[in-house]
Amino acid sequence: MKTSVFLSYPKPFTKQQKQFVELLTQYLEKRGFEPRTLGVTDYDMDAPLKAIRRLMLESNGLLAIAFRRSYIKVGISKPKSDISEKENDISDTWLTSPYCQIEPAMAFQLGLPVLILRETGVLADGILEKGVLGTYMPEFSLNNSFDVYFQSSEFLH
Template identity: 65%
Template sequence: MTDYDTDAPLKAIRRLLLESNGLITIAFRRTYIERAIGNHMTDLTDRSPYDITDQWLTSPWSHIEPAMAFQLGLPILILRERGVIADGILEKGVLGLYMPEFDADMPTSQYFQSPEWRDLIWKWEGQARQVVETKGNPPKLY
């Protein structure tokens, strides 16, 4: 049996997130952009066209699920594969937290043994533990 609802995936994701204490998302490369221009021929005057040649898009779920977790106040850790365009929720500073970029061609053990990873996962784990503690408390009016 699965918790996933094929008729309404957003509803199923919300249900799973309500049962969770945090979210880790890995934004892998999914769609390759050989040659393209962003903001091409639009009426927006505040942005110039920009080159997005030889870059990658990730799954839309790498944007949707963290956004939903954010709305619930869950701790979020997002890892973005090198080459994936940093837009939407993947833009630096959108969530107000550090978002590491990793190289999938490198051995995973190399990154998982790094001080950067240890510091990130330690901080995220502490936040998730706080969610566990807080979920047991009655709601506060002020």
């Protein structure tokens, strides 16, 4: 019997994102894992967060892929700040799906092991900041060869 793992990712909107998910899924399956994704391998008529919680309770960990989703061409974080923090230029930055924040936080609260893979350029904010979970957060680029990334020491360790 395979080990169930919750595989979380925003719906791919590029061929590269789709291929990355397919290759990661194959990698996990070859190693005895059963990647489960709500709306892909598992379906539920309940409210999304209830369905996510049910699936997590049936899983042994969570692997989230924080793909690029929304592009900020020109932007400022904390505009017109007049307290102690400065404005931050967040131009030429990507955001991911809010579920890439919600699902890892839910898994952490349930005591599940969590691994987040963040695509290069995605804003490192909230749970996507390095060190928030206390574990290493690999970053990947879809511009590089997937074979090279899946064989890299960063991915394998």
